[in-house]
Every structure is written in C-alpha cells, then in structure tokens.
Amino acid sequence: YRIAVLAGDGIGPETMAATLPILRAAAHKFGFHLDLEEALVGGAAIDATGRALPEETLTVCRHSQAILFGAVGGPRWEALPPEKQPERAALLPLRRTFGLYANLRPISCYPELLSSSPLKTEIARGVDLLVVRELTGGLYFGQPKGTVMTDRGERAIDTLVYETSEIERVARVAFEAARARKKFVTLVDKANVLESSLLWRKTIRRIAADYTDVQLGFLYVDNAAMQLVRNPRQFDVLLCENLFGDILSDEAAALCGSLGMLPSASLGKARFGLYEPAGGSAPDIAGKGIANPSAEILCAALLLRYSLGEEKAALAIEAAFRATLSDGFRTPDIASDGAKTVGTEAFAQAILDRFE
C-alpha cells in the first residue's frame, strides 16, 4: 500500500511522528507492506514553494491510496487574506481534486474523560455519535460566487446548490455507517427555508427505502445545534450538507472535552480517503512535545479500515488506544487527578506497548 503522509504545520509533525511507528507496527503484525511517502502541505509548503498545495504534493497523493494528514495553519500565515490561509488553500483543493464527498467525524465521550467535558457528566456520559458531512458541494463550491459593484455599494453572492446524485452518494455512506452502529440517521437541514433542503429530504426518503433496518429522522439545523448541547445522547448518525456539517461537527467536537481525541475521514471513490485530526494545528503548544497524538493515531486506524480494508489492524490500534486511556495515561490537555500525565511520545509509546 502507498500512503501519502502530509504532516503540515504546528503540532502536525509531532503527532505524525508519534503515529507512524504505530502504523508500521500494524503493518508488521498483520503482514502487509506500507510505503509511507512524505510531502509538504500548508504553511510549511507556502514557505518552501509559495503554494499551500504544491504540484509535487498532489503527485504524491495521486500515486497513493490514502492521505494521512496532520494539521495546517498558524499565526505565521494569519496575515494572509482569509481565502488564502493554509487551511483553506490546502484542504479545499484536496477535497475537490480527489472528490472527497463524504466526511465522517465520530465523536465519543470516553468514560475516562468525562471530567474534561464542558457538559455535566450525566449529559456527556454515553455520547457516541457520527457526523457525516457532504464535503464537495453546497455553498463551498456553488457558482455564481463573487462581488459586484452596484450604485448603492457592493453586492456579494454565494450559491448553495445540490444535485440529486450528490445527495444520494453521501446519504448511502450515512445509512451504511448507521447499519454498523445504532441504526438511526438524522438528516439535519433547514427545509422550512431552503429549497436545497427540500431536495435533500426528498432524496433521503427515497434512499431510506433501501435501508428499512435503519430509522430516519429529520431535524432543522437550529434545533440540532440546540439538541446537541441539551441532549447529545439522542443521536447516532447526523447527516448534513457541507456547511451545516462544518458547524455541527465542530460543535459536537466540543462536547466531549479535548479536540485532541477526534479523528476524521474524508472519503471519495474507490476507497480513496484523506484522514485528518479534527483539532487543528494548535500553534500554542507546537514544538513542546505535549500535543495529544490520539486523533492522528485514530486517523491511522480509520485509514486502515476505510482505505485499505485492514479492519483487524484498525481494531488493534483502537483497542491499544482504549487500553492506554484506561491504564491512566493522559496528555496534558486531558490531564486529571490521579492519572499519569505524559508527553506526545510517551503516550504513543504506551499505545505501542499495548499493541505488541
């Protein structure tokens, strides 16, 4: 297997360095070969080449079956205009080029970490949901998009557009995922205001007929944003168009405490995928050796599962991670009384110890 390794900025290189030995150990144990090819991305790539996503990096990705992504962005590039910042300038073209239409973000409140959650323990306990976000359509890419001068000032336009086929394919991802979980899909939309939401509802109802074992619910996005705080346990799979998924997956990510725990998978055709921690480049703690590598390591597990079909290797990594947590290892972001607070490397080593 060939994997493109794009560590990026901030804590990206550290969490990536902590993850690769675990990936290699998984390959060794389960008897497959991994070709890990590193390439520049984000601010690091801007500094070296002037572009957040250089052509050589795209070439490496094209020759791979999956991309393991670190994080991009930081204060160094904040003076760039918003639309040129590394995060956007790296991620949007990657999604578009590789047709990564389904973004999966699993969010679980681990019992060991309830004290890190901003929610009361009785509300956070047992939360285990999956946001499935459409990633290549909607307001992000719809045309026309631009600003025109009028006699009264300026007029700016963005376009939210969806076609039936774009909705169908991501809906199937959500229903398939629900089958392997609690069998409950909630479509999040704004069907009382948006035409595109009416098309989502209609299309999802049709697709649901192929998944009679999965329950289907509908929720307006404003209500969903509220319910996520009041009672997040009610959800299993939340299916969202691109921008609603952007907002709700970040809201949901905040529910369980540290962002350092949350992986994401962005899937395209033929199992190609990009795997990226939800938490970002965390420039404030970069270079200190204290970043939580969990999200990157769990990304590696998702990569093995979705892009390589190595389910056993994925499960082995996840089990070692859970064992490390329950044995009391913690990075500083999730530190708590009586736990062993360790740095990035030691945390990853503890996982490796429990893996072999």
Add this chain to the structure above:
Amino acid sequence: YRIAVLAGDGIGPETMAATLPILRAAAHKFGFHLDLEEALVGGAAIDATGRALPEETLTVCRHSQAILFGAVGGPRWEALPPEKQPERAALLPLRRTFGLYANLRPISCYPELLSSSPLKTEIARGVDLLVVRELTGGLYFGQPKGTVMTDRGERAIDTLVYETSEIERVARVAFEAARARKKFVTLVDKANVLESSLLWRKTIRRIAADYTDVQLGFLYVDNAAMQLVRNPRQFDVLLCENLFGDILSDEAAALCGSLGMLPSASLGKARFGLYEPAGGSAPDIAGKGIANPSAEILCAALLLRYSLGEEKAALAIEAAFRATLSDGFRTPDIASDGAKTVGTEAFAQAILDRFE
C-alpha cells in the same frame, strides 16, 4: 401606544395572558396608555382563516408601534409541508413586511438557575451574551431559489446575497448594543469560504471606525459553534448573518438551561419591533398552566425599551422578574430543590407582587 398582541398557538395564549396584566401595571405605574389589540396568527389563524398570517392581522400590526408575539406551531400542523408550517408562514412574511432586519437575543445564565444548565457550573457561571442576527437577508430571501430538472436528476438552488447597506445597518445595532454592555463585538462569518463573508468583514471594519470604544473580533462560524460550548463567557455581542445567527442563537439558548427564560427582539425602522420568546410553542405542556411565562414577560420589557422608549418601565419589570427568581419561585421547567415550584399564573403574580 398601540400594541398588536399575537398570542398564537401552544403555550402562547397562556404566557401572553400572564404577561398582559404586567404590561398594564407598568403603563399604570409609569403613566402612559396602552392599547392592546389582539389578532390571530399561526396555526390558530390557519384553522380560522386558512392563512397563518391573515390580512386582518397585518392590518392590526400596521396600526401598531410594536408586536408582542406568543408562539406558533404544533403537531396539529406538522403534516403541512415544511415551507407551509405556521412558524415559517407567519414569521418570514412578518419580518419581510415590517423590515425587521435586526434580531437581538440576550442570553444570560442566572446564578439561581445554574443547576438547569447542561454545562458544568464553572463554565455556565457568568455567561451573558447577546446574539445580533441579521434577519431579512442572506439565504432566507436571496434569489434565485428553486429546483430545476436536469438530465441527471434534480438541481436545487438557494442564494446567499448581501449588500453593503444591509450589513451596515445591523452592524450599527450590534455596536450600539455593545456600547451599553461589555464593549466587545465578535463578527461570526465564514470568510475563508464565502464571498459574502468577505463583504461582511470589510463593511464591519469600516463601521467599527465609528465605535473606537468598542473592541472588534472575528471568528469563523464553525469555531464559534465550538467556543460557545467550551467557553461561552468569552463573548459579549455576537454579530451574525441570518442563517449563522439562526443556528448560533439556538445553540447559545441551550447553554443556560430553560428556553422559557429567553426573550428576543426583532427591530426594524422607526423603533418598530416584534418581540417573541425564543422557546417556541411547547405543545407538550400547552394548556396545563405550567409554562414558564418569563420569556414573554421579558419580551414585554424589551418592547417597552426598544419600541416605546419606556426604559424605566422596562427596568422595573426586569427587576421584579429577578426578585421573583431570587425569592425562589420556579416554574416546573426550572424546578430545583428547595425552590417554590408554581404554575404560569402564580409565577406571573409573584412578579406582579414585586412590581407594585
């Protein structure tokens, strides 16, 4: 003064009945005359006239200086298509007809009610923010909006459009509000993806020059959704375009516990305003005499403040409400150990007792 009273559905009539005596008492005490004119709206209006917002109701509103609104919607009308449901079919035309471009939603976590919050007490304590939402533009009303057939299926379009002048006027409302508060405005946008957000940033930067005593910050909407859960105390005034404001104000409303406490004001030109509880029609508890009338009563206070300029009367109602809370009165939605749990009428009476 003439006020249109639109009680609507569900708990609307009950909370309105509890509120009007307080409004009348305020008029009496502060020496002004109120003409309260009732009219049909929402499901009740659909049942009686076939329309959620009958022409007679619009006429009553046109002859008034403000609208005191109850709540609309309920299971009885849920079979209607999403775009015809009472909430949408009543509220969107009201906003449009009366040019209610600025929606204000103050959200405070009262110290007496921290146990009702889904957040840990140390996170909820001291939260006091105001969402200022643009209410007549963006994806709600932008053209083109519709669905077309293509050879591959259907294609649905919504349009997000803003003009400089629409942004300016609501920005001024936000800055003025911040002046009377903690002097900090955060613009919530998605400037790394949306053209319209770039126009918002540019326009707000220009308006900010008139308010050098107010600090200005920028936050992407996904990050704002996350920060609201992690650390809501960091915010003072959140300024949002229409749909972001819809989502974030509901998320913020969930932070402090009962929705029954939250009023909102939708302001247009020449002080005209519509005042509406944030919580909705709560059909599950309608008719039981247990609904929390606080939001409606606080709406009455906002109406006195913003539309009638009767600041003293507004403050008197708010003070009586706070005294009622600290004297331990609670409706069932905010019940807690050691407090006096009472129904809608008794709660309103307790406020009235503390008012006179």
